[in-house]
Structure formats: structure tokens, C-alpha cells
Amino acid sequence: MRAYRVSEFTTIFNDIRIQKPELATYLEKIDVRLWSRANFPGNRYGIMTSNIAESMNNVLLNAREYPIACLLDELRKLISKWFMRRRERAMSQPTLFTPKVEKTLKKRTVIANTLYVQHIDAHRSHVNGGELACVVDLQQMRCTFCVYNIDKIPCEHALAAAMKHPNLSEETLI
Ligand SMILES: [Zn+2]
Structure with missing residues (x-):
């Protein structure tokens, strides 16, 4: 559910508190500014990503078994490939938007x-x-x-x- 206004967020969060009080306590302990669109202090540009460390961990599943120098080289190649792919896609865009x-x-x-x-x-x-x-x-x-x-x-x-x-x-x- 997407709550852009704090009033919308409060209504939804109160429902969570009524149905699952232990979940509401857990979510408050994390700090709502870190995961709530309405309470986030910066600009998100519509992006709510999951933890980047988990994403990297997933793509490096096999490489994690390599010696550290090989793991770092694999990481460098992977990131270079991602940047190259993004640069090509960006250059082919007719406007400044993604x-x-x-x-x-x-x-x-x-x-x-x-x-x-x-x-x-x-x-x-x-x-x-x-x-x-x-x-x-x-x-x-x-x-x-x-x-x-x-x-x-x-x-x-x-x-x-x-x-x-x-x-x-x-x-x-x-
Ligand atoms: Zn509007």
C-alpha cells in the first residue's frame, strides 16, 4: 500500500496496530522514517528498494566461495557490466527520463x-x-x-x- 500523506500512513498503521500489535511495535522500533514513504525525510523518486547488501549477496552466490582477490575481481566485472548496460540504455533514451x-x-x-x-x-x-x-x-x-x-x-x-x-x-x- 502506498501512503504519500502522513494522515494516510497513520490510518493504515493504526489498522496494523489493531490487527498485529507486535508487528506495529517492531516496525516502530526500526524507525518509520526508514521504510515509510510519507515519513521519509529525503527524496525517493518513487523508488523503494530492498537492502542492497542482500541483492549483492544474491548475485555473488557462487563467487562468495572464491579467494578474496577473485571475489573482488568478480565484483568489479559485475559492476562494470551493470554500468555499461545502464549507460547504453540511457544513451538510447529519447528524453532525459528513465x-x-x-x-x-x-x-x-x-x-x-x-x-x-x-x-x-x-x-x-x-x-x-x-x-x-x-x-x-x-x-x-x-x-x-x-x-x-x-x-x-x-x-x-x-x-x-x-x-x-x-x-x-x-x-x-x-
Ligand atoms: Zn497530484
Whole structure:
């Protein structure tokens, strides 16, 4: 479940506390800022990854039995291969966005085209027509629903507001 607002998170977490109090205690002990999208203090860009050490451990399953020099050489080759593959994919992209962000923006643009936008001032707009009305601030990169605030990828409301600003492109919104 994705909770972008602290109020949404609190509602969901209270349900967890009622159904599994020991789980809620455990999760609080870990520190909600480390695993909750709504409470994370930085920018996540829509990414909630698992532990990188576990991922590396998994791909180096066989190499872990090698002597340390061979293990490090295997690690160097693996990381070089990943960087090369990512560089090639990035160079083949038609925009500055990753393929995942590009796909997300396409879906959101379809919805954005159905929304009604009314400007408040040079940067802020009322956006209506989705689940609820909201206010978007394109300069602050914020929306009432907080998806834009946290992911830093424009939500359908921000895209709708940007479409009404003739000097803005999608790339200026990130
Ligand atoms: Zn929004």
C-alpha cells in the first residue's frame, strides 16, 4: 500500500496496530522514517528498494566461495557490466527520463488531459476532475496529494497544470 500523506500512513498503521500489535511495535522500533514513504525525510523518486547488501549477496552466490582477490575481481566485472548496460540504455533514451519514469508520465498525461485547471497565480493552480480537487504549485514541486512532493515525478495534477503553462515542458518539472 502506498501512503504519500502522513494522515494516510497513520490510518493504515493504526489498522496494523489493531490487527498485529507486535508487528506495529517492531516496525516502530526500526524507525518509520526508514521504510515509510510519507515519513521519509529525503527524496525517493518513487523508488523503494530492498537492502542492497542482500541483492549483492544474491548475485555473488557462487563467487562468495572464491579467494578474496577473485571475489573482488568478480565484483568489479559485475559492476562494470551493470554500468555499461545502464549507460547504453540511457544513451538510447529519447528524453532525459528513465524508461520507467517515461512510462509513468505517459499514463499520467492521459489522465491529465481529462482534468480541469484554473490558475491561482504564476505558479499555483486549482486542478479538478480527479478523485478530489487539489492545488498544485509548480515552483515548489508540490501537490495537495503529495505524490509529486515525495516522488519528485509530476503527478497527473502537476502535468495538467503544466500543460496550461505555455513555457513549461515535462522536463522542467523534475
Ligand atoms: Zn497530484
